[in-house]
Amino acid sequence: MTPWIEKQRYIIDFTISSLLRRKVKNIGLLTLYTLIVFILASTMFFTHSIKKEAAIILQGSPEIVVQKIIAGRHDLFPISYIDSIKSIRGIANVETRLWGYYYDSLVGANYTLLSPPDNSGTTQLSGKTTAVETDPDDAEALAATKPLFEYNGALLEPGTLIIGNGVSRMRNISKGDYMPFMAADGQIMNLKVSGTLSSSSELVSSDLILITDEDFRKLFGIAPQFVTDAIVTVKNPNEVSMVAGKIKKRLLDSRPIIRDEILRTYDSIFNWRGGMMIVIFSAAVLAFVIFAWDKASGLSAGERREIGILKAVGWETSDVIQMKFWEGAMISLTAFFTGVILAYIHVFFAGSPVFEPALKGWSSLYPNFALTPFINAEQITTLFFLTVVPYTVATIVPTWRAATIDPDSAMRQTGE
Amino acid sequence: MIELVNVKKVFNAGNPSEFSALNSVNLEIAQNKVTVLKGPSGSGKTTLLSIVGCMSRPSAGRVKLNGREITSLPERFLTDIRRTTFGFIFQQPNLIKGISVLENVMLPAYPLGEKRAHLKMKALNGLAGLNLSSKASSQVEWLSGGEAQRVSIVRALINDPSIIIADEPTAHLDTKLSYRFMEIVEKFKAEGKTVIITSHDPLVYDSAMVDHVVNLRDGKIEDE
Structure with missing residues (x-):
């Protein structure tokens, strides 16, 4: 040494x-x-x-969300706007959404209520809007089309709801239990829990409650010709900003929000x-x-x-x-x-x-x-x-x- | 041989508290002899000793060691000379607390990177020479005053220096231990080492083995 x-x-x-x-x-x-x-x-x-x-998780969120804005505030989105959006070149699909926040005074928590897209019943494919098929070998494309939440086969029908794990813990309820809500007209709606959401997406679905289109409209007092917002799928992901710009130009009172903006917010x-x-x-x-x-x-x-x-x-x-x-x-x-x-x-x-x-x-x-x-x-x-x-x-x-x-x-x- | 030419040492130079500890000291210290620097407190004994031992530099003048001028050498070279040429015995044993006697003794040799087994053997032999074998693994806090003093002597010898420097070595020793110390000094002399001691203890400067006594007062050498 x-x-x-x-x-x-x-x-x-x-x-x-x-x-x-x-x-x-x-x-x-x-x-x-x-x-x-x-x-x-x-x-x-x-x-x-x-x-x-x-x-x-947010990879699975919509590419563009279009809201209606009145004086800087979010307003209900008229279903009549859908056709105008659909006619824009480059758009693959437009779906409407119904969602809102509900304050539960019993536990002092805010829930996010959402009517899943399939239940809104307003989506219609036309000659101009053809859905792009996903390549099963493309992992990124599969991730992008994966739904934000999974509800493990639970059936959502009028009078029922599917709740996130946070709601389940907070209210100490699970499948088969009833959950009361006060509707917009002052009536009490007692909805039955038909399932809980997968825990893998709990970061974004903890406070989520899935509810049918019909119950949602009754609860929030929303007329059939309105929805909360619309989600737009674009054929070419590189054109998302371009399409958002076109929507804004065509519908002056709209506010297109692209996925990257949501990610930035998070x-x-x-x-x-x-x-x-x-x-x-x-x-x-x-x-x-x-x-x-x-x-x-x-x-x-x-x-x-x-x-x-x-x-x-x-x-x-x-x-x-x-x-x-x-x-x-x-x-x-x-x-x-x-x-x-x-x-x-x-x-x-x-x-x-x-x-x-x-x-x-x-x-x-x-x-x-x-x-x-x-x-x-x-x-x-x-x-x-x-x-x-x-x-x-x-x-x-x-x-x-x-x-x-x-x-x-x-x-x-x-x-x- | 050590030669001091016109050595001056000033503390706090340029300040109102400026103090001249040594004034134009000229001195020759012979090899293989015992030299005692004698004088009252504040006479400049310790300052002179620290300059001789390369622990501090003079403000003016030159110091030569075996004919080589060492005053202007960089700190690294001075440390090297200090480590290999001088062994220091302080007024206080100045041992490091919390470590064993053996480690304290080996401490000056650490920077030389000597083999551990060899160094340990040397340290144990040194301790045995001063009847301290049984204390090798003891903590230094447990030693008596005399034992601590002897440990510091073994430490001073670990690098086999040719010059031993001792500052007031008997100041904290009783008469018996002081005589014991002088016996050790006699042994050094017999081994051919040069010994320089500062002291105002008659037991030291009147000892028969002392070859040369230098009287210091107010930073100057008095005529003998």
Whole structure:
């Protein structure tokens, strides 16, 4: 073994024994450091995965949704608009939708009620609107045509409804139970639960209730010549924006919303939530930075004395700096890896109990689903450079200052 | 041989608290001899010793070690000279707490990257030479004052230096232990080492084994 390697071994051994000599201080620092990395990494993992999850699920959402707008507010969409949209070149299919929000005062939650497209009964294919057949070998095309939710064969007929898992948990009801609603005319509608939605799409279907066209119109008091909005399928995916522009031009009071915009909205919602979490925890981060800076940069009298002794007995300034570098690197790397691993377990295996209420769901309905682990190398690298590097540098600078002082200070020590 | 030519040391230069610790000191320290720097507190003994031992640089003047001018050498080379040529025994044992006696003794040799087995053997032999074998694995906090002093002597010898520097070595020792220390110094002399001691203890400077006593006062050498 070369003297250089042997020297590094001696320095690392001495560093470890130095760390163990200040057990209480170092364990305290390590715990706090790990906690901060854990919080930041958990928020990052959670936000990133939930956005990915939402994006994958929303692949199945409509390419264009057309709404009617009056004075900037969403209004009921006249069925008579459909023909006008259908006549636009490039459109494969137009379907109408009936959906709305219902506030359940009993549990204080908002549900999304939707009449599935097949039940609206307004879609008519004409010579101009031919549906594009999907190639069974094209996974992307299949994903795009996959419905947003699956209701596992449950039959939806007048007087029944299919509920999302969040609704089922909140109301503690399942198949066969009845759920009362107050209709627009003040009458109570008692609808029977005929099934629940698949849990695989719970991120977007937690608060969803599927209801027939007839019951929906009765509940919300919507006349037969109106629907909530229309969904448009385009033959060539590259022409989505172009078709949306044409719709807007033809129907001046319409608002076409393309899928990418919905994805962007989801992205910004979860970015915003993740950002809020980081803002809330920034106080903790700041407290840690102050603590770490104090511990790392301010050498105690004992440490200064020790550096003096090491220099007096023949250690070079670079040896002392190397020792302190290893010390800082060991603490920060241990904290970093422990924090990241704990965050991974917390988010992907334990269902992130710490952040769940703040990061997912809305109103009082929280989806219950296991996130698929998605890790962004860029985020991990950023976290590394924001935690490990500053701490290691913070330990070296004061050591360098102390280590460049003449070693004769050790000779002038008069007492312990 | 160590030669000091017109050496001056000023602390806090340019400040109102400027203080001149050494004023134009010219001194020759002979090889294989025991030299004592004697003088009252504040006379500049420790400052002179630290300059001789390459622990600090003079504000002016030159220091030569075996004819080689060392004052202007970069810190790295000074450290190398300090590590291989000098062994230091401080007024306080200056041992590092929390680690064993053996580790403390081996500490000065770490930067040299010597083989562990060889270094350990050397350290154990050194401890045996001063009757400290049984303390090798003890923590330094458990040692008595005399034991700690002897451990610091073993540490000073680990790199087999040719010059031993001791700053007020008997200041915290009782008479018996002070005599024991002087016996060790005699052994160094017998082995052909150069010993430089600062002291105002008569037990040291009046000892028969001392070859040369340098009297210092107010940063200057007094005529003998």
